[in-house]
Amino acid sequence: MLIFGAEVMDAPKGWEQIEDRLMAEYAFPDFASAKQFVDAVSQLSEDENHHPDIHFGWGYVVIELFTHDEEKITELDYQLAEKISALQSE
Amino acid sequence: MLIFGAEVMDAPKGWEQIEDRLMAEYAFPDFASAKQFVDAVSQLSEDENHHPDIHFGWGYVVIELFTHDEEKITELDYQLAEKISALQSE
Numbered sequence: 009m010l011i012f013g014a015e016v017m018d019a020p021k022g023w024e025q026i027e028d029r030l031m032a033e034y035a036f037p038d039f040a041s042a043k044q045f046v047d048a049v050s051q052l053s054e055d056e057n058h059h060p061d062i063h064f065g066w067g068y069v070v071i072e073l074f075t076h077d078e079e080k081i082t083e084l085d086y087q088l089a090e091k092i093s094a095l096q097s098e
Numbered sequence: 099m100l101i102f103g104a105e106v107m108d109a110p111k112g113w114e115q116i117e118d119r120l121m122a123e124y125a126f127p128d129f130a131s132a133k134q135f136v137d138a139v140s141q142l143s144e145d146e147n148h149h150p151d152i153h154f155g156w157g158y159v160v161i162e163l164f165t166h167d168e169e170k171i172t173e174l175d176y177q178l179a180e181k182i183s184a185l186q187s188e
Binding site for chain 2: 039040043046050053054059060061065066
């Protein structure tokens with residue numbers, strides 16, 4: 009078994025590690041399409057039982073991943089990041 | 099006509115002015131109920147054509163109001179704050 013270490017893993021494409029959070033920002037043409045993405049990410053996070061912090065408004069969504077139980081970025085965050093990225097390319 | 103001045107208006111109950119934004123924070127027992135409130139606020143903001151910045155995750159929602167076109171808090175923000183507060187008491 010490989011030892012998982014957040015510091016040696018590459019962030020998935022479109023994500024970067026900022027102050028101990030795995031973050032991605034997405035741009036949209038209006039509020040409704042930003043909200044639609046928030047809905048999809050929310051559904052995914054319920055399915056995965058791992059919940060991001062989500063910031064959004066007119067034309068943007070920022071997703072922030074962190075494993076609160078372990079107070080660090082874990083493999084759960086990387087996995088969810090990959091799945092969120094996949095939503096965007098659907 | 100009364101001159102509107104954000105600095106002399108009282109923030110609606112549950113709201114406070116923080117760094118030029120009108121802010122309110124709501125607590126929830128889980129992610130799903132936080133998301134349900136986000137859905138209601140989003141629908142309201144589409145109906146009013148005035149959109150907040152929304153921050154949420156497991157158990158919380160933070161709403162941030164500001165009139166970007168005027169770069170300040172305006173009557174639109176106070177009106178939307180009142181309507182968001184009313185959602186909570188429904």
